[in-house]
Amino acid sequence: AQKVTQAQTEISVVEKEDVTLDCVYETRDTTYYLFWYKQPPSGELVFLIRRNSFDEQNEISGRYSWNFQKSTSSFNFTITASQVVDSAVYFCALSEYTGNQFYFGTGTSLTVIP
Amino acid sequence: DSGVTQTPKHLITATGQRVTLRCSPRSGDLSVYWYQQSLDQGLQFLIQYYNGEERAKGNILERFSAQQFPDLHSELNLSSLELGDSALYFCASSVGGEKNEQFFGPGTRLTVL
Numbered sequence: 001a002q003k004v005t006q007a008q009t010e011i012s013v014v015e016k017e018d019v020t021l022d023c024v025y026e027t028r029d030t031t032y033y034l035f036w037y038k039q040p041p042s043g044e045l046v047f048l049i050r051r052n053s054f055d056e057q058n059e060i061s062g063r064y065s066w067n068f069q070k071s072t073s074s075f076n077f078t079i080t081a082s083q084v085v086d087s088a089v090y091f092c093a094l095s096e097y098t099g100n101q102f103y104f105g106t107g108t109s110l111t112v113i114p
Numbered sequence: 115d116s117g118v119t120q121t122p123k124h125l126i127t128a129t130g131q132r133v134t135l136r137c138s139p140r141s142g143d144l145s146v147y148w149y150q151q152s153l154d155q156g157l158q159f160l161i162q163y164y165n166g167e168e169r170a171k172g173n174i175l176e177r178f179s180a181q182q183f184p185d186l187h188s189e190l191n192l193s194s195l196e197l198g199d200s201a202l203y204f205c206a207s208s209v210g211g212e213k214n215e216q217f218f219g220p221g222t223r224l225t226v227l
Contacts, residue, residue, distance in 0.1 A: 033214060044116070045204060045218035091157060095214055100170035102147065102216070104157040 002027050004094050006105035013082050014113050021077045021108045023092030029053075031097040034068065034075045039107070040088040048090075051075065052097070082112045117141065118219035120205050126225045132193040135222045139186055139207030145169070146188040147208070147216060148180055152201035163188055164210050195226045 003026040013019045025034065036048040049059065051068050059066045063080045079086050092105040117140035127133055139146050148160040150173075159172035163182035174180075177195075182188040192199060202223050206216035 035215075037218075043202065044220050045206070046116075047215050047217060050215050096170075100162055100164075101172065102159045102162075104149075104159070106156040 002029075002094055002096075002101070002103045004092050004103050004105035006090075006092055006108050008108045009106070010109045010111070012111045012113060015084060016081050018078060018080050019082050019110065019112075021079075021090050021092075021110065023075045023077065023105060025073050025075065025092070025094045025103075027073075027094060029096060033095045033097065035093040035095070036066065036075075036077050037091045037093065037104075038088045039091065045091070048077075079110075082110075084112050084114050086110060087112045116217040116219065118205060118207050118217050120203075120219035120222050122222060123220065124223050124225075126227065127195060128227055129195055129197060131195050131226075132191065133195065133224065135190040135192070135203050135205075135224075137188045137190070137205030137207075137219060139188070139205075140217055143207035143209055143217070144186065145208045145210040145214070146182055146186070147206040148174075148188070148190050149204040149206065150201045151204060151221070152198075157204075160190070192224070197226050200224055200226045 005024045032053045034051045038046045065078045067076045089107045089109045091107045094103045119138045121136045144165045147162045150158045160174040162170040180190045202221045204221045206218045208214045
């Protein structure tokens, strides 16, 4: 069965610290997509990244980086030099390669303390 | 602003009632997804439509139904409402197929009293 696990329910860090949000997934499919979304206090879900299962290259976008490891079924998200504006709930998600069916983790609530 | 619109923003109703939530996808997007977000169950995928046809079904109750119209907007109908249906309902859209980055609307907060 498809499943996404975000074991960290809540994390608090002090501003400028680095923080890693863990995501572990389960799927029987050999091809699939993984996503990260951010939900700030305003409530709207914001797309951050999509990674397909063929591409295990790590990605960096500014202070954000993602580490995809197929061998451990993990797609972890690191924020470097965290800022107060990073405070949000972050969701990891898995979808079929067809674009149908999405499975979201339960989210990690990140609080960055000034 | 994601380009996805949802109406209404807030809805308060009573148990046993029926409501309709509306979603307009981003221009050019053919796929629409509906999600329910509640405190105890997180973000649950309900149903997906692609160009008017149902493509995937998640944890959608039989009391709930949805459709996507020829102009691609979608409606989620919730009937025989129960207290436990109180939640934030999100709509998301994507181009479709492999181009499945989803862009979410602001959500409709439903309160059932």
